[in-house]
Every structure is written in C-alpha cells, then in structure tokens.
Amino acid sequence: MKIYIKYQLLFLLLMMVITLNAQYSPIDKFATPQTKIFYKNLVRQTQKGFMFGHQDDLAYGIGWKEVEGESDVKRVTGQYPAVFGWDLGHIELDSSKNLDGVSFEKIKKYIQDVHAQGGVNTMTWHLRNPYNGKTAWDVDSVVKHILINGDKYSLYQSWLNKVAVFFKSLKDENGNPIPIIFRPFHEHNGSWFWWGKNHCSPEEYKQLYQDLVKYMSSQGVHNVVYAYSTDNFLDETDYLERYPGNDFVDILGFDSYQKNAPLSNKQFISDLRRMLSTIGNYGKKYKKITAITETGLETISESKWWTNILLKGINNHKISYVLVWRNGRPDHYYAPYPQQISANNFKKFTKNPKVYLGQKIKTSKLYN
Incomplete structure (x- = not known):
C-alpha cells in the first residue's frame, strides 16, 4: 500500500508539471524546437528555485580581464553562475567590441561555452541614439523618428539587421541555434535612456518594442525569448503603462x-516583495515567467546582503532568475570576489536549496 501511494503521488506530481508546462509557450510561433524546450524547462525550473546570474562574468572581474576560465563568482564559490548577461551595445556601429570593451567574437564564444555547460544567456542592447549618433544615455528625442515611416527608420532597421545576424550566428556544436533571452529597451519607465518615459509616449514605446520583435521574426530569428523589463514601479498599472502586450x-x-x-535595507526588501507579487500575479494569470532582471548593491557594503536582504526580498516568490550587474571596476562591482566583505555570506546564499548556480543548473538539463 505504501509503495502504491508513493507512486500515485509521483504520478500526480508529474501530471502537475506536464499541465503547468502545457500552459506556457514562447510567443514566437516559429520558435526553434530547442527554444520551445528551453522555455518550457525555464517554467519547470521555477518550481524548484531560482537561478543566479552575473553580467559579463567570464569576460572580466576585479583584478583580471580576459583570463580563460576565470570568473569572480567561481573564485568565491567554486562554480560559475547559472545565468550570464551580455550586451550588444556598439554592434550597430560595426565595432569589433561592445561598449564595455568585450569583443563580439568572444561574446559569441562565451555564449557557446555557457550553453554547452547547461547555463543561460541573456542579452541587453545599449544602442546608440539613432538620431544623433550619441550614446544610449543621450536623451534627444528619437523614437518617433525610428518607427516605420520615420526619417531614421532605414538606419535603425540596418542596426536591427546586425542584431539579427548576430543572433542567427549563435550555434551549438551540432549547428543548432542556441536559445537566448533578449531584453531590449529596458528600464523604460525611467528617463535616462533615449527610449525612456519622458522621451516617447506609451504608444510609441509599445510600437518600438513590437516592431523589434516582428522584425526579428521576419529575418528568421527564432531562437529568442523576449523579456520586458522596467525599473522600479509602483503597482500593476504603472508596470503595464508601456507594456507591448x-x-x-x-x-x-x-x-x-x-x-x-544600510538605511534602505528594510525598504529594499519590502519593495522587492511588492514588485515580485505584482508581476507574479500577472504572470500567473497570463502564463508568463518572471525574473529580477538586474539588481545589486554597488560594492556590496553590507556583509550579509545576500541572505539578509536579497534572499529575504525574493522570499517565497517563484522566479526564473536574479541577475546582478557587472564587476567593472574596484568602485563599481556587484558580485563578490575573494576577501570581499560579503564573500562568505555569498557562499552561504549559494548553498540555499532554492539558489541554482552552474553545477546545479547543469543537472536540470534546460535544453533537453
């Protein structure tokens, strides 16, 4: 009888997972088989725990740059992150390197290595201002000029094509397209980027985002999972003001x-929980995965930030991943390195059963 009950419970659990996955599917109806599998496995993974990610983790860190196999996260924990962030900025200029000085050929190789290890790649694009050629932080009004029929649309379309070519070049050892997460026009409810709130209307932003997705599909890009990512927000109405649908x-x-x-410790925890509840409720209703797409405390001045603040903020919310920003300089880093004051606490954080780094995520087989 005990054996029967055990197998009955396992069967019910399996059916719950199958039912859950059946309700979720990528928006791209022509998504590659690998991308469909990847997406459904991301859904499954959220039931187990969340993946930890780090921007530019393999490219550079505190005291090193372009050292084969190096990683600040690995230097502290003995393993790589589960999620790796990369940026496409300057690909629109035909530059050999992105805006952070990492060559696109190396980014391609890093993406292939991460995929081979079972990890996840996510990409942002701090593209130049197409209207005046200045940086993404130049807020000269441009969005209306790059929408279809705008006077800068042809230029912008040529930039989109460069991204499409790059995405299609991402292949695994068997020649299959590598699934990636693409997070365009992020933090748009702020106004520090040219696509930000004070520089275009909600309808213009929605069209900008929609046009990008449509263009990628028209160019045969079907290995992309699309992420919508605001900065801090107040409530669901605020979050969805510019939501493309x-x-x-x-x-x-x-x-x-x-x-x-530390003055903001309690408020930060409270804000994370509130915002995670908001997107979690919407995601549950409309079958969308949720994530903290960027976070961190610059220079990690709180020695127990990982367990006493970040983990408490995530609490029991079911999210896909949390990504901290890059380790760019000794005064600008978001993951610990050996001897950094939060390093020991970070190791404790990564040993939590809910937290997935590289070794554990490999066993989850996201691509099988």
Whole structure:
C-alpha cells in the first residue's frame, strides 16, 4: 500500500508539471524546437528555485580581464553562475567590441561555452541614439523618428539587421541555434535612456518594442525569448503603462538596485516583495515567467546582503532568475570576489536549496 501511494503521488506530481508546462509557450510561433524546450524547462525550473546570474562574468572581474576560465563568482564559490548577461551595445556601429570593451567574437564564444555547460544567456542592447549618433544615455528625442515611416527608420532597421545576424550566428556544436533571452529597451519607465518615459509616449514605446520583435521574426530569428523589463514601479498599472502586450513578451522582469544601505535595507526588501507579487500575479494569470532582471548593491557594503536582504526580498516568490550587474571596476562591482566583505555570506546564499548556480543548473538539463 505504501509503495502504491508513493507512486500515485509521483504520478500526480508529474501530471502537475506536464499541465503547468502545457500552459506556457514562447510567443514566437516559429520558435526553434530547442527554444520551445528551453522555455518550457525555464517554467519547470521555477518550481524548484531560482537561478543566479552575473553580467559579463567570464569576460572580466576585479583584478583580471580576459583570463580563460576565470570568473569572480567561481573564485568565491567554486562554480560559475547559472545565468550570464551580455550586451550588444556598439554592434550597430560595426565595432569589433561592445561598449564595455568585450569583443563580439568572444561574446559569441562565451555564449557557446555557457550553453554547452547547461547555463543561460541573456542579452541587453545599449544602442546608440539613432538620431544623433550619441550614446544610449543621450536623451534627444528619437523614437518617433525610428518607427516605420520615420526619417531614421532605414538606419535603425540596418542596426536591427546586425542584431539579427548576430543572433542567427549563435550555434551549438551540432549547428543548432542556441536559445537566448533578449531584453531590449529596458528600464523604460525611467528617463535616462533615449527610449525612456519622458522621451516617447506609451504608444510609441509599445510600437518600438513590437516592431523589434516582428522584425526579428521576419529575418528568421527564432531562437529568442523576449523579456520586458522596467525599473522600479509602483503597482500593476504603472508596470503595464508601456507594456507591448502578451503576444510580444515571454518574461516579465524589473531592474532594482539598492542605494543608501544600510538605511534602505528594510525598504529594499519590502519593495522587492511588492514588485515580485505584482508581476507574479500577472504572470500567473497570463502564463508568463518572471525574473529580477538586474539588481545589486554597488560594492556590496553590507556583509550579509545576500541572505539578509536579497534572499529575504525574493522570499517565497517563484522566479526564473536574479541577475546582478557587472564587476567593472574596484568602485563599481556587484558580485563578490575573494576577501570581499560579503564573500562568505555569498557562499552561504549559494548553498540555499532554492539558489541554482552552474553545477546545479547543469543537472536540470534546460535544453533537453
């Protein structure tokens, strides 16, 4: 009888997983078989725990750059992150390197290595201002000029094509397209980027996002999962003000950085929980994965930030991943390195059963 009950419970659990996955599918109706599998496995993974990610983790860190196999996360924990962030900025300029000085050939190789290890690749694009050629942070009004029939649309379309070519070049050892998460025009409810809130209307932003997704599909890009990512927001109405629609978004996310620690510790935890509840409720209703797409405390001045603040903020919310920003300089880093004051606490954080790094995520077989 005990054996029968055990197998009955296992069967019910299996049916629950199958039912859950059946309700979720990528927005791209022509998504590659590998991308469909990847997406469904991301859904399954959220029931187990969340993946930890780090921007540019393999490219450079504190005291090193372009050292084969190096990683600040690995230097502290003995293993790589589960999620790796990369940026496409300057690909539109035909530059050999992105805006952070990492060559696109190396990024391609890193993406292939991460995929081979069972990890996840996510990409942002801090593209130049197409109207005046200045940086993404130049807020000269441009969005209306690059929408279809705009006077800068042809130029912008040529930039989109460069991204499409890059995405299609991402192949595994068997020649199959590598699934990636693409997070375009992020933090748009702020106004520090040219696509931000004060520089275009909600309808213009929606069209901008929709046009990108449509263009990628028209160019045969079918290995992309699309993430919508705001900065901090107040409520669902605020979050959805510029939402391009459920037919254009696979992952609901937000970026949230802590500042002014320790005075802001309790508020940061509270804000994370509130925002995760908001996107979690919407995601559950409309079958969307959720994530904290960028976060961190610059220089990690709180020695127990990982367990006492970040983990408490995530609490029991079921999210796909949390990604901290890059380790760019000794005064600008978001993951610990050996001897950094939060390193021991970070190791404790990564040993939590809910937290997945490289070794554990490999066993989850996201691509099988």
